[in-house]
Amino acid sequence: MKPQNILLIAFAAFALSACGSRKTYSAADFALEVYSPVHTSNFSIRSTADSCATLISVRNPWQGARQVEQHLLVLRGESDCAVDFDGPIVRTPVNRVVCLSSSHVALFDALGEVRRITGVSGIDYISNSHIRSHRLCGEVRDIGYDSNLDFELLAAMRPGIMLLYGVSGENTVLTGKLRELNIPYIYIGDYLEPSPLGKAEWLMIAAELCDCRDRGRAVFDSIVVRYNAVAQRVRTHIDRHHPDIVSLPKALLNTPYRDTWFMPPARNYMVQLIRDAGGDTYTVSEEGNASLPVDMEQAYLLAADADVWLNVGSCNTLGQLTARNPKFAGMPAVQHRQVFNNNRRQTPAGGSDFWESGTVHPDLILQDLAAIFHPALGVDSLTYYKRLE
Numbered sequence: 001m002k003p004q005n006i007l008l009i010a011f012a013a014f015a016l017s018a019c020g021s022r023k024t025y026s027a028a029d030f031a032l033e034v035y036s037p038v039h040t041s042n043f044s045i046r047s048t049a050d051s052c053a054t055l056i057s058v059r060n061p062w063q064g065a066r067q068v069e070q071h072l073l074v075l076r077g078e079s080d081c082a083v084d085f086d087g088p089i090v091r092t093p094v095n096r097v098v099c100l101s102s103s104h105v106a107l108f109d110a111l112g113e114v115r116r117i118t119g120v121s122g123i124d125y126i127s128n129s130h131i132r133s134h135r136l137c138g139e140v141r142d143i144g145y146d147s148n149l150d151f152e153l154l155a156a157m158r159p160g161i162m163l164l165y166g167v168s169g170e171n172t173v174l175t176g177k178l179r180e181l182n183i184p185y186i187y188i189g190d191y192l193e194p195s196p197l198g199k200a201e202w203l204m205i206a207a208e209l210c211d212c213r214d215r216g217r218a219v220f221d222s223i224v225v226r227y228n229a230v231a232q233r234v235r236t237h238i239d240r241h242h243p244d245i246v247s248l249p250k251a252l253l254n255t256p257y258r259d260t261w262f263m264p265p266a267r268n269y270m271v272q273l274i275r276d277a278g279g280d281t282y283t284v285s286e287e288g289n290a291s292l293p294v295d296m297e298q299a300y301l302l303a304a305d306a307d308v309w310l311n312v313g314s315c316n317t318l319g320q321l322t323a324r325n326p327k328f329a330g331m332p333a334v335q336h337r338q339v340f341n342n343n344r345r346q347t348p349a350g351g352s353d354f355w356e357s358g359t360v361h362p363d364l365i366l367q368d369l370a371a372i373f374h375p376a377l378g379v380d381s382l383t384y385y386k387r388l389e
Contacts, residue, residue, distance in 0.1 A: 001008050030055045034215065039224075040198035044187055045175065045208055052076055054206055061189030062166030063290055068093045072186040074208060074359050088184035092211040094160040098143060101165040102126050102356040103190055103199075106385055107206040110219055110360040111115050116210065119143045119157055125351030132347075149174065161209060163188050194267040196276075203360055226363035227276075236280040237377055249373040251281040252333065253308035254291075262291040263297035270311070273362065278371035279308070300327065308372060309333035310385075312341050314350065318388045327351035337387065340372050344386040354384045 013141040029238070035045040042061070047054045056072040059065075098119035099105050105128050106115045114130045123135055123142040134140045141157065144150045154162075157226050162178060162185040164171070164241045170187070200223050207216025210228055238248075251274050254262060264271050265285040268307060274281045282302050284292040294302075305310070310329065315321040318339060322329040341367075345353035358365050364383045371379035 007356050029134070035204050035208070035217075036200075037201050037204070039195045039201050039261055040193055040327035042193070042198075043202065043205060045204065048110040054208060056186065056208060058187055058189060058193075059203075061192070062170070063168055063192065065169075069321050072184065075382050076111060076211075088186060088365065089183045090161050090209065092209060094209045096157060096160045097209070098154070098157070098159045098162040099286035100163060101188065101191070102128075102351065102357040104163040104165075104188055104206075105131060106357050106359045107188075107190075107203040108210070109357070110200075110203050111207055111210060111211070111212060112243050114209045119154070119159060121145055122351070123147070124349035125346055125365065126349055127345060127351055135385055146171075147173070149176055154178075154183060161185065165191070172181045188216060194272060194289060196269060196273055199228060199269060200360050200362055214365065223360065223363060227366060230363055230366045230370060231276045233377070234276070234374065235379050237374055238278055241376065248278055249307045250279045250305060251279050251308045251373075252331075253281055253311055255315075255321075256296065256299070259296060260293045261296060263294045263299075263302075264291045265289060273366055273369055274310075274373075277366050278372055279369065303333070306331070307338060309339045310342070310369075310372075312339060312388070314342060314343070316343070321388060337389070339388040340385045341384075341388055344382060344384055356357050358384055 002387055005224055029048050030046040032047045032049055033044065034047040034051075035042060036081065042059050044057045045054055046057070053072045053076060056074060058070045058072075060068050061070065064258040071087050073087060086239065093116075095116055096118045097108065097116045099117055100121045102120075102125060105114065105120065105126060107119060108255045109128055109130070114128060117131065117140060117251045119141045120131060121143055122145060123140065124129065125258070126132065131140050135142070136174060141153060142155075143153055162183055164174070164185050166187050166189070168207055175185060188202060188205065190199050190202040193202075203221060204213070204216050209215050253264060253270060263282055263284040265288050266283040268283070268291075271281055273284055284294060315324075318334060318337070320332065321339065330332055344353055354365070367379060368382045368385045369381060370377055372385065
């Protein structure tokens with residue numbers, strides 16, 4: 001059955017008495033798009049004409065998803081509502097938020113609403129200072145990982161909303177248990193976004209949950225302005241100083257995993273950042289959002305042509321990198337000390353702030369990459385990256 005038909009059935013008896021006389025709403029009444037995403041098409045926020053309720057719709061929130069659509073009904077304020085909706089329902093502003101991904105923490109932090117978070121998965125890997133300082137007094141709890149979530153703790157915490165993270169599909173055991181415990185949830189697919197600004201734009205869902213939509217717009221608009229300013233500065237620099245440039249600095253990404261080197265597709269988050277920063281990189285496909293394996297010999301040929309090597313896992317020195325594979329020592333990027341890792345900011349357990357606060361600060365990541373590719377831009381220091389010595 002098509003998602004639209006399911007939605008029509010689900011809303012057939014949706015009755016609301018918040019804004020005057022009782023009225024029965026159908027799915028068609030959620031026709032007012034109160035926020036129209038510009039840099040992503042993977043979520044929408046629609047409202048009834050009287051703004052008594054909104055509907056958050058998330059599309060394809062995990063790898064390989066096709067025509068998957070999930071919905072969260074958001075009731076406004078203290079309105080007296082009678083609802084017959086077969087899906088998660090929240091009332092704003094939400095309190096006691098639980099996040100399964102560190103990037104979800106960043107969405108609330110960008111809005112100044114991180115205090116609403118009372119639970120996370122893997123607290124040792126969270127960089128956010130509020131989360132780390134409030135774990136000691138028990139105001140923020142670690143609810144565990146994946147199939148080892150502490151459901152007894154969750155039941156005691158009574159979250160207002162739980163933000164989920166899916167890799168290859170819906171965790172039906174988890175969502176079934178959450179429904180049993182009457183804990184609302186929604187999958188957040190920000191990690192799949194090929195656009196850095198599209199990834200940051202998911203903060204508008206957090207803004208809707210916190211009932212601060214206007215503030216969310218202002219925060220996101222400022223991110224867009226800063227990102228575009230850095231990208232424009234790079235374009236101006238290239239046009240002014242290298243008008244006849246034939247090729248841009250070439251970046252090699254990642255390291256082999258179990259003798260397999262994965263390269264990103266063309267529509268990829270890091271690829272877009274590199275290109276906006278005035279660089280280029282190797283890609284394996286024009287479609288899809290998953291990295292694909294490349295033959296090791298082919299990977300070494302690409303590495304021999306690379307000017308810069310980025311994102312080399314947990315390595316903190318060139319010695320650690322070359323210890324993994326002696327062949328790495330002969331790569332031009334290693335010999336010329338042009339290896340940069342995105343782990344300048346990490347927790348003692350190894351949690352990366354690049355994938356946390358970097359979610360809502362793509363402008364700072366872009367500035368780092370622009371400085372790496374074009375040192376003449378004169379950027380004094382890097383935020384998320386460091387040169388390996």
